[in-house]
Amino acid sequence: MVPFPPGGVQPAVDARQMERAAALVRQYAAPVDATEPAAELKARLRSLIRRLGSQRYAQREAASTELIRIGPAALGALRAISDSGDLEVAARAWSAVAAIESRTRRPLVDRLKQLGLAAVMALNQQMSAAQGALAAAEEAASQAEWAGDAKSLAAARAARSAAGTRLRLLVRLSGQIALPTSIPVPKSGMATRYGIRPMVQMPLRRRG
Incomplete structure (x- = not known):
């Protein structure tokens, strides 16, 4: 989460900037498509x-x-x-x-940097969602394995892999954005598995 100023007052962010930032973060975390060679x-x-x-x-x-x-x-x-x-x-x-x-x-990182706090807030929102998806996939895989349901286990493992990949990309992006942010540690051993460290504090960078 972004460390807001004392008093718990969340800085105001333009809604259109938030929409643009959220779209850019989603695009960053999406798979890069191969293009058809000539x-x-x-x-x-x-x-x-x-x-x-x-x-x-x-x-x-x-x-x-x-x-x-x-x-x-x-x-x-x-x-x-x-x-x-x-x-x-x-x-x-x-x-x-x-x-x-x-x-x-x-280029997506460069555009997100220009959006400043909106980019960090959008990233934190999507990182939280990705952690939730990963935790849910972990739980589904455990339940399917316990039940001996091979089909559900395969689906849960695929979902876990996709969620883990997305979370790793978002963590990587958090290290490239210019404003401070922190990353809460997810449950169980996921922090080690997906390269997440507790409360990673990103330094402020000078502008100009």
Whole structure:
């Protein structure tokens, strides 16, 4: 929660700014979609993907750099090999995906910073909702496992994974916003599992 001034008075925030901030936070936490590569790029992508497993380090590095440069059009190919049996290929694929997603989300962070307190308030609201969703999914998974309901257990685990991913993204975003905010610790072992620390205080940054 945002630490408001003494006396419990919540600062006034323009409703339109809150709506814009909430939409931007949702967009930040949403999966980054892969774009369809142009026909002439597909052969290039196949070649670069093969070079991730090259015997030569320089070729592997060059392929990783080029795939990141290509951006969202490379995401489909990279995600397809992210569970490769070759550990280095899988690691390079995951690293490239993370770099592309981070670069794609960067303009959203810049726009949220411009919204100031509205961005922090919107983030806190959605972080609280994400923690609730994660706790509910954890509980549903436990109940399904106890009941021996394989179908419900699979659904609960999928929901838990999605909620955990969303919460991790929101925690990451909280470290990039310029105003102070704090993150309450969720139940059980989720704090450790999802990288959440108690009452993380973000420093004020000077403007201008």
